[in-house]
Ligand code: UD1
């Protein structure tokens with residue numbers, strides 16, 4: 014049987030106090046709704062319907078269009094049952110429909126698969142429940158004397174006795190399309206909240222004599238919904254715990270998993286060490302024996318084997334070859350390629366540049382829009398003047414070039430192979446290969462010169 018989940022994502026999220034629709038708030042740098050979509054995709058869903066409403070435009074713009082996504086607009090939020098009905102054109106009679114929630118981001122595909130399997134095995138309606146220390150706010154699972162589930166009573170409609178039940182409704186459920194549609198059409202809004210409750214389906218099914226089954230979810234946080242920033246932060250930490258757990262199990266050494274955040278996908282080779290306070294964003298690939306010292310931010314980078322990223326470095330969209338040393342306090346900006354055995358030292362900014370094999374930019378430099386050959390040594394304080402206020406220009410540096418400290422290379426400019434630039438030069442014309450070039454005014458020594466003295 015094909016599976017076609019429906020994700021409810023129309024709610025406003027008043028308690029987020031935000032102009033961003035709730036389901037777009039991130040967990041691990043990714044909108045919550047996208048986590049749920051990815052989970053549904055992992056079920057091999059043939060199509061995923063999203064019921065959206067609040068912030069409709071932004072929600073649709075943010076989630077990248079894809080053939081497997083169908084959008085159903087819910088103009089007014091009249092309840093979860095009403096929400097599912099908005100997607101009725103996407104409910105096929107013979108498909109398994111799984112209901113999921115755009116604000117419950119940590120749900121696992123393995124858990125939803127249990128609901129799906131229930132239906133395949135002959136259940137008519139499978140409900141995901143959870144045992145709660147504090148079930149307040151949750152719909153309560155009502156069972157008969159045989160333990161068979163017969164209905165869900167919402168908190169606001171529950172009697173004092175029903176409120177004592179600690180088995181809560183997670184909201185996730187599965188049923189065949191034709192059954193779900195039949196029950197949905199019976200839902201009325203005659204309850205404490207005047208809403209069309211999806212949860213009324215359970216009583217309708219039970220009254221029909223349908224086979225209603227439950228799956229108990231052991232992990233409260235997996236089914237926790239986000240209604241405010243505090244719950245979001247709880248789930249963020251849980252998500253990070255899950256990420257770092259996976260990395261630890263795969264053999265990565267993380268000095269303090271509570272101080273390592275992955276907002277995207279981090280892939281790491283063997284014997285990688287990640288020290289404290291590191292943030293990985295987007296797609297980051299680390300080779301074998303990479304060491305990330307404390308306080309680095311690394312975004313969309315490929316870092317080859319045996320590289321050390323020293324403390325307090327910020328790298329974005331760069332490719333780093335093997336045996337490189339980067340930092341401390343380095344800033345490597347997009348479109349930078351650093352070849353093997355190169356060194357980028359402290360207070361160095363590199364942008365849109367190729368640094369050749371074994372080349373060194375060790376201290377206090379800005380190197381931008383540059384192509385640099387092999388075994389180059391860039392002295393402290395060297396600046397590529399790549400911008401004239403309107404346009405950017407290239408600097409080309411050959412192999413084995415030595416640039417003395419405090420040099421300005423005014424682009425466009427080329428330094429030939431083996432060129433030597435005297436310290437303190439301002440280079441405005443090409444420097445020939447294997448030549449000493451300098452542009453420094455001659456030193457004069459004034460004998461007997463007196464220092465000024467303070468006037469009284
Ligand atoms: C719902 C369940 C409750 C369960 C709880 C778990 C119902 C009637 N109650 O209650 O049994 O214990 O979730 O958190 O289903 N939504 C829409 N459109 C609507 C209404 C809701 O898209 O018209 C979405 C919301 O954005 C939210 C989700 O559905 O993501 C749940 O809605 P909410 O109103 O928060 O339901 P609860 O009262 O929490």
Ligand code: CA
Nearest residue numbers: 116238239240
């Ligand atoms: Ca809720």
